[in-house]
Amino acid sequence: MSYQLRREEVVDLAGLQAMLEHSPGQAAQAILAAAGQGVVEAQLLLGQILLDGRGIEQDAEVARRWFQIAAQGGNGMAHNMLGRCLEHGWGGAVDLAQAAIHYARAADSGLDWGMYNLGNLLATGRGLPADQVQALACYEKAAHLGHAKSMNLYGRYIEQGIATACSPARALRWYRRSAESGDFRGMFSLAMVLVERGELEAAGRWLDKARLSGNGNFLRSALASLQAAGPMMTTHALAYAQALKASDPL
Structure with a gap:
């Protein structure tokens, strides 16, 4: 039975x-009803549960449509999620140029995730020309808003002197803030x-x-760094290798 949202x-x-x-099923029906009545936040939430298949049949294509509808209302997170669909091909074709546009709109709304995702495209030259100065600016803004992943990347730019003055002491402070905010890559950088x-x-x-909270891609890259660090990291390298194997047994 479908959920009917009363006008009042x-x-x-x-x-x-x-x-x-x-x-989850009852919640999904209520979210669908609210989204259909134009509640932008419900449209955004509906898109997310459609992506996840939570309380409703998974459908990335329909999820993308709801993010697009919510984005038309100017919702920054909706623009960010539509950008992610376009970047990763969720529910349709990959279009990095359009992903960059939506990330930029999310960033302009003040959303830290939009700044971070736009920074990643700028840093790698995907969807728009590579621009390390602008990538740094995105990470810096998001870091100052408390975005943990951006703190780590901002620290890396500072540590390596990319588009800014090299300052190991400042980089260390940002790595520590990222780590203490729960980002496993920040934890590894600090370590x-x-x-x-x-x-x-x-x-x-x-x-x-970092090992206990990181995903497979992180464990793989971290393991290479630990192996290159020499004998003093052998114990940790072995632990990371075991964690990687457990995360991807095939």
Whole structure:
């Protein structure tokens, strides 16, 4: 039975998100009803649950359409999610140029995720010409807004002197902020700097935390760095190798 949203009913999005935990099907019907009545935040949430197949049949193509509808209302996160669909080919063709446009609109709305994603395209020259100065500006803005992944990348630009003055001390501070904010790549960046400083015990704690929270792609790249670091990292390299194998047994 479909959920009918009464005209006088107030849409409690926080309540609907909580309902997804224990009654996902019922929550999905309520979200669909609210989205159909033009509630932009519900349209955005509907797109997300369609991507995830949560409480509703997974359908990336329809999810993309709802993100597009929500974006027409100027929602920054909707622009960001539409950009992700376009970047990764979720629900349709990859179009990096259009992804960049939507990330830019999300960034212009003040959304840190939009800044981060636009920075990634600028840094790699995908969808628009590579521009390290503008990529740095995106990461810097998002970092100052508290975006943990951007803190790590901002620190990397500073550490390596990319489009800005090299400052290991400043980079270390941003790596630490990223790590303490929960980003596993930031944890790893901080750990490797601490290794260089000879602070092996503190480095080991951050390496362990990064290993336990990182995904397969991260574990693979981190393992290569640990193996290149020499004998002092052998124990951690073995632990990362085991974690990588467990994450991708095939």
